[in-house]
Amino acid sequence: MSDAEPTSVERARALLARHPVLDGHNDLPWALRKHRAYDLERLDIAQDQSASLHTDLARLRAGGVGGQFWSVYVEAELQGDRAVAATLEQIDCVLRLVERHPDRLRLAGTAAEVRAAMADGHIASLMGAEGGHSIACSLATLRAFHARGVRYLTLTHNDNVPWADSATDEPAAHGLTRFGEEVVREMNRIGMLVDLSHVSADTMRHAMRVSRAPVIFSHSSSRALCDHPRNIPDDVLAALPANGGVAMATFVPTFVRQETRDWLRDYEAALGAAGIDADDGERVRAFRAEHEAEHPCPRATAATVADHLDHMREVAGIDHLGIGGDFDGVVSTPEDLADVAGYPNLFAELIDRGWSEEDLAKLAHRNAIRVLGDAERVADRLRATERPSVATIEDLDG
Template identity: 65%
Template sequence: MDSTDFLEEARDLLAEFPVVDGHNDLPWALREQVRYDLDRLDIADDQSAHLHTDIPRLRKGGVGAQFWSVYVRSDMAGDDAVSATLEQIDVVGRLLARYPQDLVRALTADDMETARRQGRIASLMGAEGGQSINNSLATLRALYTLGVRYMTLTHNDNLAWADSATDVPSVGGLSAFGREVVREMNRLGMLVDLSHVAATTMRDAFAVTEAPVIFSHSSARAVCDHPRNVPDDVLSLLPANGGLAMVTFVPKFVLPEAVAWSAAAEANMTAHGVHPLATTAEAMKVHEAFEAANPRPRASVATVADHLDHMREVAGVDHIGIGGDFDGTPFTPVGLDDVAGYPNLIAELLARGWSRADVAKLTWGNAVRVLRAAEDVARALSTERPPSQATLPTLDH
């Protein structure tokens, strides 16, 4: 039997234990493509010509909860980054108001369970990159008040207080202020997201955190040697921490053959004056022309399942999840072309012998448990210490 024989069982499982996806960049795609004009890209309709994500395909894919990324590019800085993050948060709120039958705001693990019972998609937010707080713990607290429930410590570039996976090391992991950011996130109940950070930053965060951490969209470095992925020694820290590594679908992070090809494609984008992460029509034309001349190595559902098999072996089934990064990547694996594709991955895992109980942890149970654990830590810490008044200059200079 092959995975297609398990599709019906996969869909049945997702009807009960839907996917919690750790990372989707729809808000940024709406910013880039239509400047947040929701009439021009109405996600109540099929938008497959423009986006990986719309409500019909979320439903088809069995998505029950989504962390919407309120990402801003890491070359944004200062108040510009803060303002852009607020605009991202605003559009998520507008989506929730526009589609209340399908999307509902979720701030807690209990909210996620309530949404599941109601048959609506629990909508949470994650800020992608500490540039969004402009070195201000008060701004961090404000983002939490606005509904942000995780923050990725860095994006693709270093911060003054944390090293990124894809920049030249400058801090050596987390600085004193960076460690204070982690502690304040623990006090708030905001999940510390270690996708995008350097391995040194990962290890420093594990040493400091009092709550479970997540990797919202990262795969296994032992399977695909890319700095955006998680080394085995770090994966092995998850059981004691209680945290979660959510496999991503980005081909250059899951398929070794795609690493060099993707680097060349991104260099070609830059040479054409287009940001490598852009998803505009102009950017896609540049991509398509490059791909026509340089055939792309193609990842598949099986490629992603290989990462999950490895991550389960190293970290344990209680510490893995899914974070596709849809609408944040121009390319996706065959069979995981958009948010409708999750049943294909679940069918592949069932075909490999994963039990229904283990798949239910992967799709739903683990993510809900981790958020609830962060809430429990915050409840205890809030009685022990006041909001931190630390600043970057006082701690790091």
């Protein structure tokens, strides 16, 4: 009697052993700051941390993760020197994580280093700064972060910065200011990826016009399928092939399922009508439990995320897709993508939809590594003819 055919999940695990995931965004460093003030012994990711985190080493292995952009995010309430210092603390956290777990993690700053780490069975560890407030309007600070290993900058977080508009704030610059354009050009010159997650649609379009290197969306999905300002409009997706960039689909339930987004808006309205301060944690938790008992929240699944990837592939093409789960940066996750061990469930869904191994390998990591290498080549060319910019926001935006 022949052995039973492998299940789709078993096939997905085998595929990810050959073509591991390079995920565009994981907020573990900020979670370590919040939970244990960066005490890596008290919250050791070599141990099972499923009670408090989406991420630990065992679950990364189970999920087929071979590379990770660790977000060195700091909240927008931190501005100026405080934001710079906190970003350096985040960078230090990643560097200490890698130093603490040399058998599993390896620092990577180039496409070649990512490939070498994966080939050796390590998780290639890169860094991405989430929010332009981190650089405090200083191109020298931008260069210093790059020298410390940061390989992308998300131009904004949830609030505008003085030189670029966020997706979730009121328009001010209607894209980039002149200094914002200079930030993008300097990022191109040093080889730092321009990340357009979190920015407004106008900022996306403006940055893609200015950038001389491929851009990324480290954790954004399709606005056509879920009308959230954090997602990517179809015209921007359609422009990605000409730019050469990659859109890394996220798993955030309110970004991928319209019914979940609508539920959240209704819940927030009910919370406000009840006169409960959103910062009053105990009352909010009690109210939400009661509200959900009467009005269950629609759940996203791997199939929901696969719907976005199907659409994004149709609009942008398979060469411009990746994965950016946003684990440890969100409260809720899709049912079968609960943590970093869940990637095989998404790839199993795509296998069942007829995606080829070649297409799945591109999605898993090939496209992301290719964009990283393309940005390096652009930087090599630009540094041969351009000097570091000494422009200031006062010079350009006055």
